[in-house]
Amino acid sequence: MKKLSKVSKKVLFALTEPLALVPEPYAEPARRIGVSQKKLIAMIKDYQQQGIIRRMGIVYGHFKVGYASNALVVWKVAEARIARTGKIFFNVPAVTHCYARNAYPQWPYNLYTMIHAKTKEECLAIIQGMALSSGIKEYKALYTVKEFKKIKSDLREIL
Amino acid sequence: MLSVHDKDLIKKLQPEFPLTERPFAVLAAQAGISEEAMIKFFKKLQRDKVLRYIAPMFDLRQIGVVSSLVAMKVPVKKLKATIKIINAFPNISHNYLREDAYNVWFTVSAASEKRRAAILAEIRKRSGINDLLDLKTRKVFKSRAVFDL
Numbered sequence: 001m002k003k004l005s006k007v008s009k010k011v012l013f014a015l016t017e018p019l020a021l022v023p024e025p026y027a028e029p030a031r032r033i034g035v036s037q038k039k040l041i042a043m044i045k046d047y048q049q050q051g052i053i054r055r056m057g058i059v060y061g062h063f064k065v066g067y068a069s070n071a072l073v074v075w076k077v078a079e080a081r082i083a084r085t086g087k088i089f090f091n092v093p094a095v096t097h098c099y100a101r102n103a104y105p106q107w108p109y110n111l112y113t114m115i116h117a118k119t120k121e122e123c124l125a126i127i128q129g130m131a132l133s134s135g136i137k138e139y140k141a142l143y144t145v146k147e148f149k150k151i152k153s154d155l156r157e158i159l
Numbered sequence: 160m161l162s163v164h165d166k167d168l169i170k171k172l173q174p175e176f177p178l179t180e181r182p183f184a185v186l187a188a189q190a191g192i193s194e195e196a197m198i199k200f201f202k203k204l205q206r207d208k209v210l211r212y213i214a215p216m217f218d219l220r221q222i223g224v225v226s227s228l229v230a231m232k233v234p235v236k237k238l239k240a241t242i243k244i245i246n247a248f249p250n251i252s253h254n255y256l257r258e259d260a261y262n263v264w265f266t267v268s269a270a271s272e273k274r275r276a277a278i279l280a281e282i283r284k285r286s287g288i289n290d291l292l293d294l295k296t297r298k299v300f301k302s303r304a305v306f307d308l
Binding site: 023038047053054055056057060082086089096098110151158 | 174175179181184194198205208209211213214217219227228230246250252253254255257261265268269295296297
């Protein structure tokens with residue numbers, strides 16, 4: 001586990017605020033940190049190299065761009081087949097998230113995929129396709145009924 | 160409502176924001192419009208709630224944050240109160256109602272394993288619901304939101 005220095009924590013906190021929609025959006029966080037824009041951009045690139053920042057993301061609201069049918073599909077995969085199945089699911093464009101998780105006796109599912117589709121029919125077809133291509137027969141689709149909360153994690157409150 | 164033209168433009172944009180002093184100018188050049196028009200377009204997307212935000216996507220695990228997906232079996236009559244208890248924690252970023260006996264699904268992130276466990280214990284205690292699955296991440300194969308519109 002990487003430990004953060006005080007400086008990088010300051011940088012991460014300044015970057016927690018979404019960027020303003022202005023010609024030079026990096027100027028404000030750079031000012032807060034007390035470095036030049038060039039320096040901040042170099043720091044972000046460095047964090048990207050280290051894997052701390054995946055990318056500077058333009059984040060859309062799924063529901064609003066026409067993805068009305070979303071399902072968390074949970075799969076029961078034999079231990080030896082997890083890596084291979086993860087790779088197969090990775091290549092499905094409708095899959096946005098694919099995680100291996102620990103299972104329980106009353107809940108034997110260990111591979112989790114989030115699927116976004118325009119309609120329930122489309123979602124169903126994608127899931128059936130995944131079952132076919134992976135050969136995984138035990139799975140369950142948990143359709144999203146309602147969104148209770150969806151926020152950007154605020155590092156200042158978590159760290 | 161997005162026009163076909165808007166959708167075309169979004170397609171050209173997603174999902175990486177340029178790391179340069181004038182990022183909107185870079186995006187504008189790619190799309191063949193002015194920097195000013197591109198900023199105006201982003202403001203429109205934000206107003207229409209199509210754009211949530213532009214920010215770094217952190218891999219929280221790299222900075223020592225521990226997360227898990229949690230599923231709870233919540234009786235309908237306890238749903239409202241339980242959601243309120245869960246959502247009160249800033250550590251919970253996503254919380255959804257799903258079609259299953261395990262109907263409430265949320266993500267919890269904390270600076271330490273101890274803190275994460277304490278939050279779940281607190282949720283159990285306050286809600287009185289013990290049927291909870293703590294699904295810790297073992298491996299991330301994909302974490303991305305890219306769509307064709």
